[in-house]
Amino acid sequence: MTRSVGALVAAAVLALLTAAPAAAHGSDEETEARVEVLQAIALIVNTPDDSHEIMEHIEQVVDAPDHEGVDLALVQEAEAAFEDGDLTQARELLQSSIAVSEDAAGGTALAAAGETGTTMVLDVDRPGAGIDGGDIVLLVLSAGAIVLGVLLGWRFRPADSVRRLRHRAGTAEGESS
The missing domain is CATH 1.20.5 (Single alpha-helices involved in coiled-coils or other helix-helix interfaces)
Known part of the structure; x- marks a missing residue:
């Protein structure tokens, strides 16, 4: 009995000592461009007044090491539109930069919001407050x-x-x- 308890305690201690601490937020170099685009879109939808944070995420898209699934030309157009103050155009361009994918025929297809695996960010729902x-x-x-x-x-x-x-x-x- 004491051997099995001792072995269990030793295994637990060994597991805790050898486990690497998990980083809650990785470094900026490890962030994927696609994630940064999604975060920028979410900020445009939910906190459009936070222009500094939105611009930071848009700029980090270019600096990200993994650009797979992101059209950088559209991101740069979105950055220009955002700097001009056109949030709607910036959001549409950012959404297009991750939603466009090449299909088997060589054309482009936009992902639909109902399809599994799509990354559409919907507008904030503001229900009416009155009684009708x-x-x-x-x-x-x-x-x-x-x-x-x-x-x-x-x-x-x-x-x-x-x-x-x-x-x-x-x-x-x-x-x-």
């Missing part, structure tokens, strides 16, 4: 259903309550014993 006619109809129908349920429960309630039935059962047992 459909909401009012649902509220009225819900209130009507609640009132109807209370009325039907009152109308079809049993003649005797649970307390009265228990009292009768208790007195009936007392009489029979």
Whole structure:
């Protein structure tokens, strides 16, 4: 028993000592260009006022060692559009720089958002805050259903309550014993 516990402790210590620490964020040279493009697109969609951070990610695309799957010419056009203040054009160009791929026929095809493995970044969904006619109809129908349920429960309630039935059962047992 002590041998197996000792072996288990030794294995755990050895595993902890030899394990290399995991880096939460790798160095800038290890970042892929495709990831930087996706981060730039996400920043344009979610925080369009953070121009410094967006520009930093666009510039890191060019500096990344792995440009596979990224059209650098479109990234440079997106950078120019961003510097001109056209966020929509910059986003479209960045999306095109990673979405365009050569198919078997030699043409280009854009990835569709519903396909597995695509990297489309959708606009932020900002639902309406007001109550419209459909909401009012649902509220009225819900209130009507609640009132109807209370009325039907009152109308079809049993003649005797649970307390009265228990009292009768208790007195009936007392009489029979």
